[in-house]
Amino acid sequence: MSLFENFVIPGLFNYWVAIFLMMAGFYVVISRGNLVKKIVGLNVFQLSVFLLYISMGKVDGGTAPILAEGITTFSNPLPHVLILTAIVVGVATTALGLALVVRINESFGTIEDMEISELERKMEEQE
Amino acid sequence: MMHRKHILRTVSKILAPFIMLFALYVQFHGDYGPGGGFQAGVIFASVFILYALIYGMDNARRVLPPNVRRVLLGTGVLIYAGTGVVGMLMGGNFLNYSVLLSNPLNGQHLGINVIEFGVGMTVFAAMVSIFFVFAGQDRQ
Amino acid sequence: MIFDLVDITLLVFLAITALAVIRLDNLFAVVMLLGIFSLISAVLYVNLDAVDVAFTEAAVGAGISTVLMLGTLALTGSMEQKPQRWSPIPLAVVVLTGAALIYGTFDMPNYGDPDAPIHKHVADRYIEKSGEEVGPPNIVTSVLASYRGFDTLGEVVVVFTAGVGVLTLLGHGHLSRRKRHREEDEIEREATELGLDESDIERLEEEDI
Numbered sequence: 001m002s003l004f005e006n007f008v009i010p011g012l013f014n015y016w017v018a019i020f021l022m023m024a025g026f027y028v029v030i031s032r033g034n035l036v037k038k039i040v041g042l043n044v045f046q047l048s049v050f051l052l053y054i055s056m057g058k059v060d061g062g063t064a065p066i067l068a069e070g071i072t073t074f075s076n077p078l079p080h081v082l083i084l085t086a087i088v089v090g091v092a093t094t095a096l097g098l099a100l101v102v103r104i105n106e107s108f109g110t111i112e113d114m115e116i117s118e119l120e121r122k123m124e125e126q127e
Numbered sequence: 128m129m130h131r132k133h134i135l136r137t138v139s140k141i142l143a144p145f146i147m148l149f150a151l152y153v154q155f156h157g158d159y160g161p162g163g164g165f166q167a168g169v170i171f172a173s174v175f176i177l178y179a180l181i182y183g184m185d186n187a188r189r190v191l192p193p194n195v196r197r198v199l200l201g202t203g204v205l206i207y208a209g210t211g212v213v214g215m216l217m218g219g220n221f222l223n224y225s226v227l228l229s230n231p232l233n234g235q236h237l238g239i240n241v242i243e244f245g246v247g248m249t250v251f252a253a254m255v256s257i258f259f260v261f262a263g264q265d266r267q
Numbered sequence: 268m269i270f271d272l273v274d275i276t277l278l279v280f281l282a283i284t285a286l287a288v289i290r291l292d293n294l295f296a297v298v299m300l301l302g303i304f305s306l307i308s309a310v311l312y313v314n315l316d317a318v319d320v321a322f323t324e325a326a327v328g329a330g331i332s333t334v335l336m337l338g339t340l341a342l343t344g345s346m347e348q349k350p351q352r353w354s355p356i357p358l359a360v361v362v363l364t365g366a367a368l369i370y371g372t373f374d375m376p377n378y379g380d381p382d383a384p385i386h387k388h389v390a391d392r393y394i395e396k397s398g399e400e401v402g403p404p405n406i407v408t409s410v411l412a413s414y415r416g417f418d419t420l421g422e423v424v425v426v427f428t429a430g431v432g433v434l435t436l437l438g439h440g441h442l443s444r445r446k447r448h449r450e451e452d453e454i455e456r457e458a459t460e461l462g463l464d465e466s467d468i469e470r471l472e473e474e475d476i
Contacts, residue, residue, distance in 0.1 A: 015372045017278040023365040024285040031357035034347040036294055036339060040301050043332065044285055047308050050324075051281075054317045059386060060379035064318045065406040066160065067398055073381070075316040077406045078390045081415060083320050084407070085422045088165050088250070091327050092429035095257045098339045099436040102264065105343040112348050153322075158403030161318040163411070169326040176334060197434075204427050207420055222416045232402045239403065239412040242419070249423050253430035254331055260437045261338035 014055040021048035035101045035111040039094060046090045053079045139181050146174045154247050155240070164243040168250025175255050184263055196256045203249025207242050214238070277311045292347040298336045305329040319407045 025048060028041025057079035065077040101111060108116050154167030179187035211222040218226050224238025225231035284304045291297050305328030312321035376383040393410055401409040411419055 011377060012372055012375065013275065014278065014378050015375060016369060017282060019365055019368045019372070020282055021285050022368070023361045024282075024289060026364070027357055027361045028289055030360065031354075032347065034294070036336070036343065037297060037347055040288060040297055040336070043301055043328075044288060044304065047304060047328070050320070051308065051311070054312055054315050054320060055378055056375075056383075056385060057317070058315045058379050059381050061381070062316060064161075064316045065394070066318075067404040067406065074394055074406070076386050076390045077393060077410055078385075080317050080320050080407050081410045081418075083317070084165065084323055084411065085418055087320070087323050087327055088422055089425050091332055092253070092426050094332055095335055096429050096432050096436075098261075098335055099257075099433045102261070102339055102342050103436055111343050158405050158408045160405060161322045161407075162405075163319070163408055166322050166326050169323075169331060173326075173330060200427060200430050204423055207423055211416075211420070222420070224413060235401045235409075235413060236403070239401075239408065242412055242416070243408075246419065246423050249427055249430075253426045256430050257433045258331075258334065258338070260433055261335060261342075264342055264437060 015052060018048050018052040018055065021045075021051065024048075033113045035104065035113065036098075039097050039101070042097075043090070043094060046086070050083045050086065053083050135181050139177055143174050143178065146177075147171060150174070154243065157243055158236075158239060164246030165250055167243075168247040169254060171247070171251045172254035172258070176258050179259065179262060184259070187259065188263075191255060191259075196252050196259070199248055199252035200256060203245045203247070203252065206245030206248070210238060210241050210245070273314055274311070277307055277314070280307050281311070292349060294340055294345050294347055295337075297347075298333060298340065301336070302329050302333040305332065319405075 022045055025041045025043075025045030028044065029038050032038060032041070057076040059073060059075050062073040062075040063071055065074045065080065104116070105111050108119050110116060110119075150167045150170040153162040153170060154164065157163035157167070175187065175191060178190065210224075210227075214223045214226055215221050224235045227234040227238055281304065284300055284307065288297055288300050288304070291300070305324060309321045309325040309329065312318075312324060376385075393414060394406060397406045397409045397414075398404075401413045403409050
């Protein structure tokens with residue numbers, strides 16, 4: 001069966017592990033209530049997407065994309081450039097998200113989203 | 128107990144210039160090997176974060192006052208965009224480095240080095256500012 | 268065969284770390300596991316010939332990101348509350364999405380295939396012409412700074428904006444400003460109780476009693 005042919009290394013194993021990590025990060029975001037843990041889940045999601053892109057850029061028998069004497073096959077440099085930008089933007093948004101979490105903790109005293117909704121509803125009822 | 132603090136302080140003081148040197152090496156050899164502006168900015172910022180962790184936030188704020196941090200943050204972006212505008216003034220399109228010097232290859236080399244320097248400066252200032260703001264909050 | 272074994276071992280480590288991140292509820296341990304995750308990813312990138320990306324991931328992901336999260340945990344709590352009831356809906360959504368994505372990967376070319384369409388068109392031109400048109404031996408730097416210079420300009424502006432945003436949200440001394448406002452409100456309330464009028468209140472506020 002073609003399924004077994006593809007499953008033996010190398011095949012598509014890299015992509016399946018990347019999708020598993022993506023779903024793990026996604027599960028943490030939608031099922032846990034703690035805000036810091038949600039941000040950790042988002043980071044795991046981002047890392048798995050980077051893994052998917054870099055795996056797609058690898059060429060069998062190639063080397064790192066740095067010109068040198070006697071090397072003719074290189075791995076694709078374009079995904080490297082995109083992921084370099086994405087990593088830096090990811091850390092910038094994580095820093096901003098963590099700053100928001102600190103401010104929320106100051107205003108409400110908690111970082112569990114169930115308790116925050118309760119406090120917000122009580123504040124609206126008082127007005 | 129007291130010995131641990133002496134060891135940390137001495138070792139971090141000895142290591143700091145070497146880490147800065149490595150950051151500058153990564154910055155300026157970015158076109159011959161892996162490296163470039165982003166990595167160099169982060170490594171340079173780690174020196175100041177190490178200093179703040181071991182010597183305390185007051186000493187760290189005296190070493191790097193808020194005005195210096197804010198000026199560095201904006202100057203990096205200014206250098207990057209400024210190179211693009213200089214390219215326009217010399218006759219090419221925005222961010223065209225070939226027209227900066229008489230030989231196009233030398234112009235590209237100069238343009239790439241200058242903008243990587245701007246990128247490194249902004250990344251350094253942003254990382255240091257963010258860490259100092261997080262660490263300077265009063266605990267509740 | 269040797270390199271494939273390293274690949275598979277590292278990927279299995281990543282999967283185990285992700286499962287541990289889901290299960291643990293001590294947030295310090297979760298942040299440390301995220302650092303380990305970043306570091307294993309960096310080693311994996313070196314194995315996949317992406318040396319620039321590995322450098323950046325190790326410096327930024329395992330360094331700065333971990334430090335910022337630990338700083339946040341020092342200001343907020345460090346334990347996560349377990350949800351009261353376990354609902355099966357998130358698990359169902361995740362399994363369905365994962366199955367759909369895996370079904371989509373059967374169309375993709377095999378890992379490492381040199382004839383994949385991604386390696387034609389643009390990337391070929393960058394590799395061939397980078398030496399004559401731009402110069403530096405590192406093709407990633409020449410693409411990042413010269414061929415795709417606009418993207419990098421946008422990225423630097425994003426980093427700048429994040430720095431400005433964090434400075435605005437948690438800026439220097441904003442806690443003491445809030446305490447000062449609370450003291451001013453208290454002074455006004457006590458003054459009106461005692462029957463003083465507006466000019467006296469202003470004088471008292473200025474003297475900062």
